[in-house]
Amino acid sequence: MSQRQIRLLKSHKESYLEDILKNLNYEKSVFIQSDLENDQFAFLIQNLKKLSNLTEFGIQTAYKSLSESSLLSLLAKEIKNLSQLTKLKLKLERPIEDRDSSKILIELGDSLQNLNNLEDLALEFGNMKLFSEIGAINLTTGFNSLQILNKFHISMYVYNQQEENFIKEILSSSIKKEVTELSIHIIKYVEKGKEEKATLYSQNIFNLSEFAQLNHLKLSIDKKIKNYEFDLKGFVNSLEYLKNLNKIYLNIDQMSFKQVNFSEFYDRLFQIVSLEELETRLVISQIDKEITLGEKMSEISQLKTLNLKLVNKGKKSTLKFGQNISKYNQFRKLQLDFKQIELSECGQQVFFQNLQKLQQFTSKLEMESLTPSFVENLQFLHQLKAIKFAINNIQQQIASKILPFFKSIKNLTNLEIIEVCCGLGYLVTSQEDFEDCFKNLVNLRDFKILQTNSYDVIKNFQLIAPLLKNLTQVERLQAVLEIVEIPDQLKLISQNLGQLISLKSLNLRVISYMHYNEYQLRQEDIQNLLDGISNLINLESLNIYFDTNFNNYNFLYQNLSAVVQNLTQLRYLAVNGGSKLHSMNNIFKLKSLVFFNYFTYW
Secondary structure, rough: OOOOOEEEOOOOHHHHHHHHHHHOOOEEEEEEEEOOOOOHHHHHOOHHHHHHHEEEEEEEEOOOOOOOHHHHHHHHHOOOOOHHHHHOOEOOOOOOOOOOOOOHHHHHHHHHOOOOOOOOOEEEEEEOOOHHHHHHHHHHHHOOOOOOOOEEEEEEOOOHHHHHHHHHHHHHHHHOOOOOOOEEEEEOOOOOOHHHHHHOOOOOOOOOOOOOOEEEEEEEEEEEOOOEEEHHHHHHHHHHHHHOOOEEEEEEEEOOOOOHHHHHEEEEEEOOOOOEEEEEEEOOOOOEEEEEEEEOOOOOOOEEEEEEEEEOOOOOEEEOOOOHHHHOOOOOEEEEEEEEEEEEOOOOOHHHHHHOOOOOOEEEEEHHHHHHHHHHHHHHHOEEEEEEEEEEEHHHOOOOOOHHHHHOOOOOOOEEEOOOOOOOOHHHOOHHHHHHHHHHHHOEEEEEOOOOOOOOHHHHHHHHHHHHHHHOOOOEEEEEEOOOOOOOOHHHHHHHHHOOOOOEEEEEEOOEOOOOOOOOHHHHHHHHHHHHHOOOOOOEEEEEEEEOOOOOOOHHHHHHHHHHOOOOOOOOOEOOOOOHHHHHHHHHHOOOOOOOOOOOOO
């Protein structure tokens, strides 16, 4: 079902809101993003009953756009009039006055008892003191009345033990239903001056052992307290009971591995034989010097997507692949994103050799953690269709390090997408391997070279022209072009760019002014670049941004109009000061273009 999405601004008058409500009367699915202030918001909510035909409804309020929480209570009360709803999403931000937000839960509990068709419920509360005993009872009662609910999401701040108990009560109520998709986002918060009284989450708050019917689980825990860690032993111990899980997403800030060590945590996850997708983002402060991934694994695992993002805030650790990692040969998508964690050589080659079905691979590692052997192992990924390779934290003392990236991927002939986030100079071992790579990759359609992070700007700039020369089959190109003063180099780049007639989308950022590079971009440089672009007759989308000390934008706009005349397929255009283009030349008014006032960057 297509959803109608609307944004309502504080400048909108009641007459406008009335027209909006009339137009929505025929819709089945509506999501409202509200910046409305008190009077307009009250008018909108009091007229919600006019949308009684809705089967899906969502509303998001802006932070402190309302002066008091009673207006949110009014919203919770009026929801009961939308009795046909099968899907409800409330994303409520804190009002200016937060003295009595507990009434929100009271009214919402009453309304839920009238929504007998609800199958999907999402509740997100900002930093509000919602809890009261009667509110908790009312919401639990309303929640228990939802007999056919199968998807549930809750996001809220937790201040004390009472609120922890409230969440446990809601979770207990979910067990009695056929909830198959559960999403929990908790923000642990303690007011200033009371940090010393903060306690760890009880081990049972996320004990999900009775949720045997769950297919999807999303658990996200953030903290607003320093020196605070989450102990999820109860959660880990309950994993063996979740026999039907297909997807797990875990996002945990300051997870403790004191009660459950790292290897045991992942082994428990990997032993869920029904699991197909696993994504974890963990911020860790205390971890062993050496950690293992895949020591104990299920032989019949169905895991196809694995996304590991680990941020180690303690001393650097080394991760090695366990002896049973080779049993995991069903992966289709794999992402490794590590900070302060090095990859051991142990088991690494065997791991890559068994990824025969992998189609998408993303690597975001620190330069000092990367080894040539890790990059060489990419050659085993014969079915790969997309690769994203980023280097974090490049330091000048290791800037001369070169990894055999293009040499390793040159025989991966199924590749359709390559995304590189670092200077090309770090990835090219020889000009021959560089050119051979693109001659072999006949299916390549999408190439991106993003933030260069390059200390060797000259080498990176010199490699752009031969790169473009070999991208003749590419349809989508995103590039950062960092210009330095090398005679005729930019002209050669522009000429090679003009040969890419298969291009349908070009997203180009031109840099010529950095603290180490003060090249003065000239008018002839701009003209050469535009001449190259004018040859791209199949171009449908052009996004170009000059991050330079070139100031003659009138020259740019006037010459850009000539380019646009040649690009008969162009439908999307973004350029510095794009809003001025309408008045520069009538050609822009005549074409079917969408203009942006800002550069849409990656």
